[in-house]
Amino acid sequence: MTPIDHQFSATRRLVLKGVGVVALAGLGVLRFGAMPAFAAANDKWPEEAFKQKGAPEAIKALYGKTAEVSDKVKLDAPEIAENGAVVPISVTTTLTDVTSISFLVADNPNALAASYIIPAGTMPSVANRIKMAKTSNVTAIVEAGGKLYSATKEVKVTVGGCGG
Amino acid sequence: MTIFSRKLTVTLPLFTMLAATPVLAATDTDFKAAYAAADAANKEAGALRNQWTVTATALTNAKKAADAGDFDKAVAAAKEAEALAKASVFQAKSEKEAWKAEVIH
């Protein structure tokens, strides 16, 4: 499956699901296992996504789709964190029509660290300081034009000092 | 009978003899003596302003074991504390001169 097919089938699946949802909503039977309203779309704190352990599950819960790696997403993270409690991470992108940006730390107890809603007119770049339990891959997700793009870097983390 | 088995036959009685005499379990008095010695050494280190945190931990472990009635463990911990305290005293005394060699000239 070349990426293009993958993308095509992904959107096809989405479209079908969308149609399905509309049809069911029409019939008023939506309440069974309500479709998770994708948090990124509204302002409610995405509790479900923050509860997920792994990054893939968190991305699924947050956006309902998977991301593809893109060199248009510039993730800036230290090679060795000076301290796991304060790791300065920032992302910027040349992608247009960006609606959401998120940061995930794969090996943290809960992968999703932070998620930002980017309204129209706001620049697609965010800097923040996050906590990392240990050496881990850090991923930045950018939602642009309804599709997800990502960049990942490994950040080494360990304790400091000589013993105690 | 190969050499190996002959040696074995000799050592066997030796083991049985040792096992026969029970090793005396430490008692409360043993613990008190060991703890006092360790505490004294640690106080000396204190006078030299050079105690170690691990000595204090060993002393508390000794007391905890003694309170729980495990005097073997208590004496062992007290002995360890004494060794650590003595090492810290040795360190303080030897450093009285040794530090001069490290100074940036």
Add this chain to the structure above:
Amino acid sequence: MRTAIQIILTALALVTVASGAPAHAADSVDPVADANAFQKYFTAKFPKLKLSDFVNGPYSMNEDMHRQWVEKEEFPPYDFALDAGKEMFEKPFKNGKSYADCFANGGIGVRQNYPYFDEKEGKVVTLELALNRCREANGEAPFSYVKDDMASLTAYMAFTSRGKPFDIKIPNDPRALAAFENGKEYFYTRRGQLNFSCASCHVQNPGQRIRAEILAPALGILNAMPIYRSEWGGMGTISRRFVTCNTQTRGVPLEPQSDEYRDLEYYLSYVSNGLPISGPGARP
């Protein structure tokens, strides 16, 4: 544990044998020569650094760390302590007086003169000690030397001295020279089960990593005090830093502001004369 003690004992024995050899110059105390030798050692070891760079400690030793520091300094975490310190400094005591009455120039821009040698008392007086003495003289309870209140006050006073070079004086008083020498001895004396002295890390290994952290050079190491450490998630005074360093080498720390610590601060500040105050600082 027993083998650990054996190793330490043998290491100690080796050190004493090795160090016995070089004859040590007559024991005259010459602070000026000490300070020059101290600064020359570090400028030779790090020729690319300007003298003032040394006050940034680990961040002048490593590019990746420097970048993380610059990002943090955009909006530093010690901002809250700084504001709290200013508020506390300006709030009068119950008796109407305030800190400004205890310090020259109202306490503004004076941090670089601390610690100083008090010839009446014959002892080194550090900024933290002076602050608590001011509180007690005005009927207020002293602050803990290792907690946030003292850190906020010293943060504000350091901030008012930013950029001013350290200007520590040693009066021609044998007790002052003795205090300086006592501080130097503490700095180079190995202690704790790990058998490290301050010099083992900050003279012999600045720029090296000790697990995640990069060791700061001893030159200028107090210029950024008090510091907000990510490791502590909070502010730390010079007292707190000395106490935690001792504990890390498994040495039992002394009382904060005890003679050895104040003399150590006297020595370390004097040999950093001329380097600018950059406190409060952020550190890993």
Add this chain to the structure above:
Amino acid sequence: MASTIRVRATANGDTTEVQALIQHPMDSGFVKDAKGDLIPPHFIQQVTFEVNGKAVFVADWGTAVSKDPYVKFSFKGGNKGDDLKISWVDNKGESDTTTAKIA
């Protein structure tokens, strides 16, 4: 009590850069205190930034955001003198809000 939110909003051209530092423990619930008991989770969940009533940025934070959290972003359409309203709410329902003028 001074606000827990420190903010710098500087406009250059039609882009306004916003930096915010918020005083909050951001306890994750995974850390033990000196006695060895777990410190319960206490962290900011959402921070909203609004200009003239319109949201220009919304931050959803989890337990992995650093203590005294910091965030930087920029947006178009703000001009000098506008009011930037910032408010946060945490998992205990505590909240704080402040308004800053764009410089």
